[in-house]
Amino acid sequence: MPATSRPLRSVLYIPGSNARALEKARQLPVDAIIFDLEDAVAPEEKASARATLAAALGAGGYGARLKIVRVNALSTEWGGEDAAAAVKMGADAILQPKVDGPSDIDALGALTGNVPLWAMMETPLGMLNAAAIAAHPRCEGMVMGTNDLAKDMGARFRADRLPLMTGLGLCVLAAKAHGVAIVDGVYNAFKDEVGLAAECAQGRDMGFDGKTLIHPGQVAVANAAFSPTQAELELAARQIAAFDAALAQGKAVAVVDGKIVENLHVATARETLAKREAIAALHAE
Known part of the structure; x- marks a missing residue:
């Protein structure tokens, strides 16, 4: 399933060095896992983590x-070996x-053959080059690294993320323009479910496909935030039915709840129903 059509509501970071966490992750209701060889692994553990x-x-x-396996940068002493190892691990993406x-x-x-590549978007230069990065034929996904971005910008952390909005928006636009997946950054206060829910809602409203997470306790909140609600599903079904009825009468528009329904609304409605089916299929195991 292409990354842009599969659910990516919850994307959990797991340290590649933590055998217990790697085992536990097999049972978590997450849509994707980033197996981390970079920030979550100490320098002396890099080889053993691999x-x-x-x-x-x-x-x-x-x-x-x-x-998804996150490797160290090629500019480090570990990056090349990480890339070679990740190819052999059978990862879905690097x-x-x-x-x-x-x-x-x-x-x-050049080191990874045909394995799909994803890009961490976490530098000011990366924000300015977001469109070119998303347009790269090997890039299939983008992940916001909001902590590093804020650090490089010298920005203050705010609940509304106002200092980061330009970068977040540029990356969402780039991803949508070029048909690649786009996942929001982490929420650091992993015990604050109210704050997490608010940030997930903001990311969902902006157009992100899901949220990266640092703790299993955040999974349920992210899954709920990025899933279609029952009200959205019911509205989508009614919009499709009304539009089909209008077409049968030779009309190009319908009216649902006092609002015009056109082709674009029906396309969104069908995407909403398709997302529900994709979520159900992913976790039918």
Whole structure:
């Protein structure tokens, strides 16, 4: 299933060095997992983390969850070996940190064959080059790295994320323009469900496909926020039915709840129903 059509409501980071977390992740109701060899792994554990993760992925058991391996940057001493190892692990995608432009994807792509590549969007230069990154033929997904972006910008953390809005918006526009997946950044206060729900709602309203998470306790909130609500599903069904009835009468528009329904609304309605089916299929295991 292409990344743009599959559910990506909850995307959980798991340290590649943590065997217990890797085992637990097999049972979590997440849509995707980022198996991290970068920030979540100490320098002295980089090599052993590679081996631990390879064993876990080789054992399987992650079902239909999208399996993404985040490697270290090629500029580090670990990046090249990470890339070579990730290819052999059978990952669904490889996530590259701190992508500044298309040339970074070229460099990783030269080492990874046909494995789909995802880009961490977490630098000011990456924001300015978002469209070119999303347009790269090897790029199938983008992940916001809001902590690093805020640090590089010298921005203050605010609940409304106002300092980050330009970057977030540029990346969403780039992803939608070029048909790649786009996942929002993490929410650091992992015990604050109210704050997480608010940030998920903001990201969903902006057009993000889902949310990256740092703790299993955040999964339920993200899944709920990025799933169609019952009201949305019922409205979608009524819009489709009304529009089909209008077409049968030779009309190009319908009216539902006092609002015009045209082709574009029906397309959105069909996408809403398709998302429900995709979510059900993903977790039918």
